[in-house]
Amino acid sequence: MKIKIKLIIFMILFIILCNIYLFTPQLLSDIIYGMNFGVMKFIYMDGDKNKISYTFNHRNYDGQLMAYTIQQELVKYNIEEDLKTYKFKPYQYLNSDRILQFSRFTSSVSYLLNEMITHQKRNIKVCIITSIRNKIKDTMSKGNFIKLAYFTIIPSDNIFDICSKLQTSVKNAQSKNYFKENTTLHEFFSAFYNVNYVFDSWRDLSSIYTKSNRLLIRQSTNKISEKDILKLKHRNDKKSFITLDFLEDKYIISGITNF
Incomplete structure (x- = not known):
């Protein structure tokens, strides 16, 4: 009898855990974003050459909501007097010439992936946020x-x-009807344990016209060397989270985080 009770309890717990894994509650998903990315500070240069900052907790805001909140002036900014920022260097800019009917994003990332696979000569698993x-x-x-x-x-x-695979995967992810609209634990696991490179476009956050017609240009606080870019293209012993900004009609490698 005791064995049967233990088995029933085990099965109930197993079903609960499977449901949490596959159908993760929004609150838990947001907590995970908050724990992994925490408070994020975005630095901008305005038309008067002032450096201003906006701060968001990723638990409550994704990139699109951050950009909209800044654009609509729904959040206060701070003036940054002595914060060090870095200009984007030519080697950070991706080839952004469009390939046939593919978007500039698809083309730019595909050029980079093509270089990676040429140098690394292996199967590469990719995730696009x-x-x-x-x-x-x-x-x-x-x-x-x-x-x-x-x-x-x-x-x-x-x-x-490469372009076709990238475009198809993104379109499928965007058009699918999801039972859960937040990121599930299964998706988190698949992204950060089963892939080699994760790409996150910050195009919406790179340059913003506010509702009062102020142009804000994002400034980088990450110093990326040419050696960092070469390592990204050539090394196959690291998994990398790659952030892309978009300025002057070109995508730019603005962040590289190995995990």
Whole structure:
């Protein structure tokens, strides 16, 4: 009898854990974003050459909501007097020439991946951070409404194959009807344990016209060397989270975090 009770308890706990893993509650998902990314400070240069900063807790804001909040002037900024920032260097800029019908983002990331696979000569698993905020009922809801697009490239793939795989995976991630609109534990695990590179576009945050018609240009607090870029392209012993800004019609490698 005791064995049967233990078995029933085990099965109940197993079902509960599976449900949390596959259908993670929004609150838990947001807490994970808050724990991993925490408070984020974005530095901008305004038209008067002032450096100003906006601070967000990733637990409550994803990138699109951050950009909208800044654009609508719904959050106060601080003047930064002595904060060190770094200009983007030519070697950080990706080739942004569009390939056939593919978007500039797809083309730019595909050029980089093509270089990586040429040097590394291995299968590369890729994840693209994708927003589905536009699909929720209240697009101004606090929290993170992020899904992840996955694909694998192989050494025999050419630049067009890479573009096609990237575009298809992102479109599928954006168009799918999800039971849970937040990132699930299963998706977190797949992104950070089963892939080689994660790409996150900060295009919406790179340059912003506020509702009072002030142009804000994001400033980098990360110093990235040419050696860092070469390591990213050549090394195959690290997993990397790559942040991309967008200025002057080009995507820029603005952050590299190995994990």
